[in-house]
Amino acid sequence: MYFVYMLLSQDINKHSYVGSTNNLEKRLKLHNEGKGAKYTKGRNWKVIYKKKYKNKSEALKEEYVLKKNYKLRKKIKKKYL
Numbered sequence: 001m002y003f004v005y006m007l008l009s010q011d012i013n014k015h016s017y018v019g020s021t022n023n024l025e026k027r028l029k030l031h032n033e034g035k036g037a038k039y040t041k042g043r044n045w046k047v048i049y050k051k052k053y054k055n056k057s058e059a060l061k062e063e064y065v066l067k068k069n070y071k072l073r074k075k076i077k078k079k080y081l
Helices: 024-032 056-068 070-078
Strands: 002-008 016-023 046-053
Touching: 002 056, 002 070, 016 024, 016 056, 016 070, 024 046, 024 056, 046 056, 046 070, 056 070
Parallel strands: none
Antiparallel strands: 002 016, 002 046
């Protein structure tokens, strides 16, 4: 099982980050410890969106779509601001 997820930073700027993983809890922990993606270092994150996929290839395709669809990201983000 794979997940596509969107994170929202807890700082004043409310940055967002989109990724995919097969272990969401572990990945969030790594992001918050500064050991995840370079962009996420130095910020505290929370998951605001997640969706399950049966396989990695489906998840990667959807991750790419969400990363490039700024209108959808903004809509998701708006629910949590």
